Amino acid sequence: MGSNPGRRPPVMADVAKVAGVSHQTVSRVLNDHPNVRSETRTRVLRAIDQLGYRRNLVARALVTRHSRTLGVISFDSTLYGPASTVYGIEQAARDAGYFVSIVSLRTIDKAGVDDAIDYLAEQGVDGIVVVAPQRSAAQALESLPMGMPAVAVEGGHAGDVPVVSVDQVKGARLATEHLLDQGHETVWHVSGPTDWLEAEGRIEGWRAVLTAAGRPVPEALAGDWSPRSGYRAGRRLAAMAGEVTAVFVANDQMALGVLRAFTEEGVRVPGQISIVGFDDIPESEFFSPPLTTIRQDFGAVGRHSIKVLLQEIERGEPIGPECHVVPPRFVSRASTSSPR
């Protein structure tokens, strides 16, 4: 480790001088250019090592017009779903040699997303992944700077960016069908906030199955994804325990709240009421009872979104509003059974 203390870090020219070559040759070595004599290469590498030289990717980005950085706009990455998705995105991006710059929005409105896009565009990202589970966020995609490759995750078909998401409708169908198959007359639903596209998809799938089967469609109870909101819904459902025998809850956290309310009210699960959740968070398996749920493969979503985005970047042209869907999976545990 050379690097004289208190001095500016070495640049290519310094390496060149030490190695007795031109800076351009150093650049060639660094970029694996074929036409460099191997003896020269080792001399350059030795000089790099000796000086502790590190290339300046900022300067490189300025001239190549590629920063090898991807922007990610996300919302409340404390929730299991977004956090896992972002994690998958970061992993996939790094495997492809890209950096990831993250902006986490507190409130998700068009203005916030617009700002984030501006922010990232100034920074010179090569592409943007927007984790846009809310309608308002999805709309903001329309104001993307033109020519900026982008992909929406868990979003709707707004603007003309490709969308990668788990098939929410399918997942909700799986949950509802399972409960119907077990012999329940109908299925109640605790939904997510209605401005979330995922919540909407789950409502749609649930309603479609009930309708197709000619069953009554109860009014959905709206939650906000939090265990507390599930708890509130659970209290209301417990009060109707005679009437209600099966509930599809739009995520596992709310399902936990429902479970808690039922326990407090002495409603047995699955004896009196069966419950199916959504997400399959790591905790679900250890709820009491272990929760039957729909698994979303967030990692796959993240990886796939990067794949699509990189395609777009390489081709240099927007791909338009394709739709890539990752299938959900039914996970059977102990929170469901036949009624009565």
Added chain:
Amino acid sequence: MGSNPGRRPPVMADVAKVAGVSHQTVSRVLNDHPNVRSETRTRVLRAIDQLGYRRNLVARALVTRHSRTLGVISFDSTLYGPASTVYGIEQAARDAGYFVSIVSLRTIDKAGVDDAIDYLAEQGVDGIVVVAPQRSAAQALESLPMGMPAVAVEGGHAGDVPVVSVDQVKGARLATEHLLDQGHETVWHVSGPTDWLEAEGRIEGWRAVLTAAGRPVPEALAGDWSPRSGYRAGRRLAAMAGEVTAVFVANDQMALGVLRAFTEEGVRVPGQISIVGFDDIPESEFFSPPLTTIRQDFGAVGRHSIKVLLQEIERGEPIGPECHVVPPRFVSRASTSSPR
């Protein structure tokens, strides 16, 4: 929105030409330099608007030698703790006008952290936050490029970077003391993986309280933070139900597993065994029974780490191995009671 389709994005010179000024004046407007006539400023702003100009922060970073980007190295940001910390970091950084570039490590070893540091250093980050909960990660801090401002979060005192963390020992003391106060003879412990500094701190606090009170110190059961490992430990504890009356579990996820095992084995909580967790994840309040636990304010840790890092960046000198500690808080719920 001007921006002629298919052309290169406008640069300062383009704005300057339209506004009838020099590029330098445009720069001054953009940087709120005082000495610009207000009439000139509005003309420039109009030109910017007309062309859809966006400044190129990469070029700016090249000359200023500041990227206004902070690097964050984290490990498995799917876990609630790291995810929340990173979220807090990102929020605080953005409030201070900094971008955040994230690297999430799969495996946490010195080599991985070293690579990540290199990666970020090349990219020209102004400082690095290392969320280094494992001993091996903390060690890697010693190989930071010199002159690179850095701060460790939830890490140990390796290298000479400042450390910001929740006082794990204190938290464990609170948990253990609470159980002792309730009259339990001693307290068992389900620990995290022993190469995690946080796990170690919790063991230390737990052991210290027992020792000081002259109580027997049972052997700790090692877990890996996952609910499943808690479940396994819970089975073993349930088998000793006569002997065991109080358990301090090193995180809430494992506590859930313990709870599940106890439920399966017919061990009543808190009737037969009292449990205290750690973290206070959003779910804990809705466990059965609601979990008494120790709350960590991850947001505060994230914010504080950024504050320290920015100080270091501004001053231009490393601050040395200071230690900043965020206090944990005892949260009383229903999983503890007096023995018998």
Added chain:
DNA sequence: ACAGGTTGTGTTAACGCTCACAGTCTTCCC
């Protein structure tokens, strides 16, 4: 021996911005 290629290297000019400095045009005071 010489045209034509391939291989290895150096030279120069960008990339888009900020900094340092050098103006010009006011204003104001003695």
Added chain:
DNA sequence: GGGAAGACTGTGAGCGTTAACACAACCTGT
């Protein structure tokens, strides 16, 4: 009225890299 001190603006250089081109040296095959 003249000079100094401001206010405002322009000019040139340079940040550290890559791209484009130029050029030397060395092979080929005729």
